[in-house]
Amino acid sequence: GAGVSQSPSNKVTEKGKDVELRCDPISGHTALYWYRQSLGQGLEFLIYFQGNSAPDKSGLPSDRFSAERTGGSVSTLTIQRTQQEDSAVYLCASSLARGSNQPQHFGDGTRLSIL
Amino acid sequence: DAKTTQPPSMDCAEGRAANLPCNHSTISGNEYVYWYRQIHSQGPQYIIHGLKNNETNEMASLIITEDRKSSTLILPHATLRDTAVYYCIVRVAGGNTGKLIFGQGTTLQVKP
Numbered sequence: 442g443a444g445v446s447q448s449p450s451n452k453v454t455e456k457g458k459d460v461e462l463r464c465d466p467i468s469g470h471t472a473l474y475w476y477r478q479s480l481g482q483g484l485e486f487l488i489y490f491q492g493n494s495a496p497d498k499s500g501l502p503s504d505r506f507s508a509e510r511t512g513g514s515v516s517t518l519t520i521q522r523t524q525q526e527d528s529a530v531y532l533c534a535s536s537l538a539r540g541s542n543q544p545q546h547f548g549d550g551t552r553l554s555i556l
Numbered sequence: 557d558a559k560t561t562q563p564p565s566m567d568c569a570e571g572r573a574a575n576l577p578c579n580h581s582t583i584s585g586n587e588y589v590y591w592y593r594q595i596h597s598q599g600p601q602y603i604i605h606g607l608k609n610n611e612t613n614e615m616a617s618l619i620i621t622e623d624r625k626s627s628t629l630i631l632p633h634a635t636l637r638d639t640a641v642y643y644c645i646v647r648v649a650g651g652n653t654g655k656l657i658f659g660q661g662t663t664l665q666v667k668p
Binding site: 445472474476483484486489497500532534536540542543544545546547548549550 | 588590597598599600601602605607654655656657658659660661
């Protein structure tokens with residue numbers, strides 16, 4: 442079946458521009474996560490959505506970052522006024538439910554480069 | 557959060573079993589052990605997870621010690637395509653997030 446789909450796969454933009462990254466989770470998955478991975482680093486949690494509950498935004502690094510999930514399915518991560526340190530691979534994952542017995546399945550990410 | 561300790565790198569001969577160790581001595585009773593791997597330029601791939609009992613699926617086996625303080629991921633017949641970074645993660649229990657906390661992992665190099 443279809444996995445987690447992310448678009449675009451690559452994005453190059455100039456410093457100061459806004460960018461939107463899209464994530465299509467696996468159908469039926471109610472939990473959705475955003476992570477980012479900087480060059481040579483481990484994954485860093487950004488934000489989490491579960492059904493209609495308020496999202497956990499505790500990992501967002503600054504108020505330039507925001508995310509929404511409309512209709513409980515597709516999610517967009519928006520970065521405003523991008524900075525060079527925002528360059529990273531942004532990964533989305535989804536799971537069937539929130540519980541710790543539910544594995545998260547990842548997309549292949551969006552590679553964001555800020556010039 | 558329970559922390560995990562893994563060797564930074566390992567080699568394995570193609571066709572042989574790869575045994576990847578992980579220490580998680582501070583794991584809580586209701587926390588699962590998860591294994592993921594990441595092949596260059598791809599997102600992390602879920603492999604297997606377990607709580608107390610040993611687990612096996614089409615990809616690998618997971619052996620968890622009786623005291624749950626360590627575990628071993630076994631790839632029974634490693635191939636060149638198994639070359640990747642392998643992450644052992646203890647899943648945050650309770651709360652509202654269930655986020656995964658990735659460490660540095662073990663880089664497994666399968667050699668012909």
